[in-house]
Amino acid sequence: MQFSAHNEQNLPLEKFESMLKTNDVYFFDTEDFEDIIHHYLNNGKISLAKKAINIGLEQHPTSSELKLLKVEVMVFENRLDDAEQLLSEIASIEITNEEVYIQKANIYSKKEDHSSAIEMLKLALSYTDDGSDIYSLLGMEYLFLDNYVLAKDNFIKCIEQDPEDYPALYNAIYCFDNLEDTQGAIDFLNKYLDKNPYCEVAWHQIGKQFFTEKRYKEAIAAFDFAIYSDDTFIGAYIEKGKVLEKIKRYNEAIENYEVTLQLEDPTSFALLRIGKCHEKLGNLDLAKEYFYKTVHEDPLLDKGWIAITDFYVRQDNYRKALYYINKAINIDTENVHYWKRSAFIHLKLHFYEEADLAYKKTVELGNYELDTWTAWTDVLIKLGEYNSAIQCLKQALEFYPSEAVLEYRLSAIYYMLGDAIEGSQHLKVALKTGYRHLKNMTESFPSVFSRNTVKNIITNFQKASN
Incomplete structure (x- = not known):
């Protein structure tokens, strides 16, 4: 159960936190303790989770569920030997509890023994009616072994049981990408969309696959469906803008990038792309304005400084280009792209000694x-x-x-x-x-x-x- 503001279901949590403040002792059933502990774990409040576990076990010393949560915290804290010992105690009583094997798998995974972790997860599957989470964990273990085929298969099994497990969906596509199986990804996503036609995540992902295949018309259609499914989906506008840029429909690309600026705080990526589009259209003042906005929004984004430097280089304004590349180098002295441009600009300005030093630094940084x-x-x-x-x-x-x-x-x-x-x-x-x-x-x-x-x-x- 997820606790939330102004909800009657918050009562156990409020009661527990009141108990901590007053040192009074209140009784909770095991399910309440489990909900309280999960709430703290999900919010990264480990110390409060540990308090809830300890108090819970004082009130319910035989509760396997609370002991398993204690194991989970031990694994998180790398107390693997303690976790294994407690798991052995639980396993002697709860031999068919899938959570025992999941936690054993977590321990093996922490020890980088992924093959043993996989064996434990397979055992867990034999003791559960809902294996979606376990299939996802299996997929991750196979990823650790760089076995993208079996990782992909398990993520797909997870999605078949839980179509809304979007992390598993992303991971499955990641596997297809590593296998360089773009058509396989498209086929999988088409089947998924047949059953889940309003899933913006899937439309977004299939659009990216079409873009990889240079099927630009289909990519745009896919991103349009993603936007239709969720008109606040920033990723779809960004990707659609990239496709429109590719086919030189720069004004439409700008429109899509500008939507993202309205939906959330400006991102340096969107500002940069708008600047690039304006430059392609010959709107040089607007291009320059957006490049300035890019470096103002994110001074650490090297692509922003490179864009404004290259802009002035293309205008043969090497003095201005030198000014901005020097600003960039002052922010990041180890950026090889900055130094190479610095060398080129100094060369164009006939500042040969400075160019010599810049090329030397470029090579030292591995170019x-x-x-x-x-x-x-x-x-x-x-x-x-x-x-x-x-x-x-x-x-x-x-x-x-x-x-x-x-x-x-x-x-x-x-x-x-x-x-x-x-x-x-x-x-x-x-x-x-x-x-x-x-x-x-x-x-x-x-x-x-x-x-x-x-x-x-x-x-x-x-x-x-x-």
Whole structure:
């Protein structure tokens, strides 16, 4: 029984709390104690639950139900040995009580012995007439073992017995997703919706599956049904907006995102998406306004700072872009996406020393993308730091062995340093692995590729290739 405000059913709870305040002793039957304890557990009031259990067992020392609740609290507190001992006492009397096996399963699960937990839950199933909760617990144990097939099967069994168990429904779809069985998820949800046609959760989930399959028209229809079933379902408006964005119906996408702002406090996600849509529509002032709102609403959302920085980059307003990326870095100094953009912007502004430091930080934070290495090398070359550029390229080659754009750069640097032997060796590797990049490299290093010795190597390679 759930206690609620202004309800006659609250009397046992009020009576119990009055007893705690006055130190008077009142008698409650076991069912009242169970309801009181469940109320405290559901509200996270563990200490009060423990008091109710202790007083309950003083009044009803043989109650298996109260002892099982005590076991539940012990398991929650990781007092597993005590819980096992008390369970053994209960099991000797209540051998057919499914709750005994459920709690044993909880203990095994806490010990990460999920196979034994599964065996206990299967035993629990043999002693119950309503196995929906047990099937859900079985599904979770199979998830711990990464067995998505059996996890999915058990969540579906749970849903068959209790169609309104939405956590189980979400978990079943999670399993389908991990099995990359989108069509299987759609088939399952269609069967579910045949029996539960007004379930907004199921319509929402099948819409997401259609979106994955790029069946956008069906996805929109599904989200419309979700909204029809519950016109306050924010998730459906958000997902519908994402589909409309995908098919470039930006004004309609904005309308759906704006509904979510009316239903609850503004979310940074909705504000960001509205800004993106306005930018696509060419409404640059509105786009900028919503990007500002996004970072104001959630200063920790990196996508917001990236959106406003990229907005100014696309406008070639690198000074403004630098201002906002610096604000972002001040909030989160370990965000690799911020540092990479900082490096790019400094490069565009010809602040090469700052760009060098930013690219160094980008790599330190684990960004090893090819364009990071090449851009960093180009910055070092502009600074005349040729030896540092060589070390950077050699490090990059550990991630991209024989990558032509790296080999061309190494060749050019060695020639600039007067080391024609190393220069020619790297040039030959570059020509062999990426001849198509030659034109770009010729434009990037004209002083090197205009040399007769370099031209001869290229000519000889071309003759040998024909």
